[in-house]
Amino acid sequence: MSSLVRLGNPSRRDALRSIGLAVAVAGIGTPIERAAGQQVHEQATEMKGALGGYRRQELTAHEWDTIARLATLILPADDVSGSAVDAGAVEFIDLLCHSNEDLAHVFHGGLAWLDAEMRQRGGTTFVASDLESQTAVLDEFVVEEAKQASRIQAAGGGEYARFRDYQAWDQGDLGPGVELFRWVRKMSVDAFYTSPVGLKDLDYRGGHVYSEYVVPEEVIDYVMKRSPFA
């Protein structure tokens, strides 16, 4: 049966009360912590606790290690923030591969191709290769990717042309490697910048609630002085 509803939703009032109250107690323009039970965006806590319980589901241990190496090369730790691996990129890739056969295929096949390519070049797997050999092949992928992109551009297509003309994208001896590289990079970047590690890296300041919205004078000064309207 259809549900017959005659009453308003009491939970609305509860939510309203908790945030309304929080806004009322704080001063004007003061950031206030989120209502209880809600995650605070800006808290740049390391994710290790949250990831501690994750169990590998789709990738083999060797594949896991290879992706971890690739993700670290793509987004390494520096003096500002941690790496893509610190941000949970490998767990993220394993989880999504486990729930999508097509995606799993990209990674299983691509990683096998990469090891075969590396063996041909230096006699060992990607993970076991030295840093120089690893970055050499990634550099080639970047060059090849740029070539492919300009081929598509020349054919009159943008980003969407890739889907209409998949063959054009897939040409070249390094094709399968470029494809794998693009997927690892795309997913590492997403895992990184959606995590507290990435938000810290970007110095993201959102994720507060305020009783009044204020734009800092120093920012206005900084920008206006450099603008054509100074």
Add this chain to the structure above:
Amino acid sequence: MPQNNASSEQFDAVIVGAGAGGGTAVRVLADHGMKLCLIEAGPMLDPTKEFKEHKSYADYPHRGVEDGGKRYFGTGKPYGFMTTTSGGWTLPGEPYTVGDDSQFKWFRSRIVGGRTNHYGRMSFRFSQLDLKARDRDGLGDNWPIDYSELSPYYDKAEKFIGVTGTVEGIASAPDGIFETPPPPQVHAMLARETGKKLDIPFIANRRAVITSNKNGRAACHYCGECGRGCLTASAYSASQVDIFPALETGRVTLITDAMAREVTVDSSGKPDGVIYIDRETRREVKISAKAVILAASSCESARILLNSKSRYHPNGLGNSSGQVGRNLMDTVGFGLQGYVPYLEGMPHYDTSGFGSTHLYAPWWGWNDHEKLGFPRGYHIEFGGGFRLPGPGSFHGAAQRHGYGAKMKQRIREEYGAGVGFAGRGEMIANDMSYCELDSDVVDQWGIPVLKFHFKWADHEWKQARHMERTFTELIETMGGRVVGLRNAEREADGISVPGSIIHEVGVARMGERAETSVLNGFCQSWDAENLFVVDGASFVSNPDKNPTLTINALSWRASDYLAEEMRKGNV
């Protein structure tokens, strides 16, 4: 015909659809003391479960890419995982078709509150220039009502809903009764300064957000996440602001998961209720009422009318003019993204604000159309700032910079230095743009579906090219460079795909005469005095003003009129 009466209750009115139009009608009519039945095709809304306000992407193992990586394969939720929409461009088991040579996208949201749970909240009044545009350029049709008739209802709607803004005295953008707007973010100030050089006025945005406490709703807390649904109802939604309070009057029966099929008529051909299909039991149920109010969303209301065929109304109910389904309009959309190098290094601050651009540019060229070469205008929305990164935010940057420490560094430096401009323009109704019943296809409820036909005319294409030139000029005058299209899709990436701006209106237009329109100026059917259509279907034209505020105002006006007519015994 009905298989199963839900009850023998006779309602004063049955309202189909719980969005902006239906929500306003049910609240206003409940206040008039009427006994009402509100039927909604989707489920009840529970904001605490449905709204993802104040959630972080990291709260979800899939990081917003959705289970199975749907976003990567183009099958994720429209506008991203965090948006609160229950609907989308396709609904399982509820197809629509599109004619050869046409493109059309139809966004449907089946839930209490409908699209108002997550919409942009841009709230602009139509002006007298808009309502009588035909007088100036001979195109389209005039509305049967004047601004002076609509204005008191804009007042009521703004006072009740709460709309930010400042008094400006611009003829194309009539002032209203405004909440204090938040101050502009720095990128908005830049746009305003740029606009001064180019004679484009940037003024405080007019959005349905309260910045002071109102009727038990808390003032905006500037988290910037209006698009996810607002837990405090500081941003207007028909669910929280109209419907939940109306339910508390005890005069409203809400029936959810009820898919309206047709308006029924009595032995004299007069509407006497609505038949819906219960989505769970698949049984037909009839609701009897003295008046029928359609607010199912423009095209859905047209579909119900066309499907309400009887020997009295062989072409569908309210369709003696043949105008039901005609005059389908969307808004013209085009956008460009820019990059402003000197914004690199700007001190970081919270740019969220009230979730959208704090300034916008109303149309400024209403006296220049002859010179411009296109007849109707557009407004400019724009964005920038340090936005919350989500899945996909840096795919383009990553491709530009390769990988490694350098890529990470460049993404950090570029963050916050991008701007985007989007135009939202008026389309003029044309004969090539309409919807009709598809005689070959029914949905899973056995209801014949709509077939869409659509064509942008030269007017719209020329307007979009003017947008492109204007945005290029704005970005370059600001000291930036154009980096690409914003929300590029197809129609050769030069104009939005029809329907994709989600301002589809006009398929049961009002007018001066029964021969050429479906409704009179009170949204009342020419063919049946107890039948009203209070969503965007009544629109005669589709000015560059987002439609929701006008739907609120027209629905309120129609509801007052209906209550008065019933009191007098005329309905």
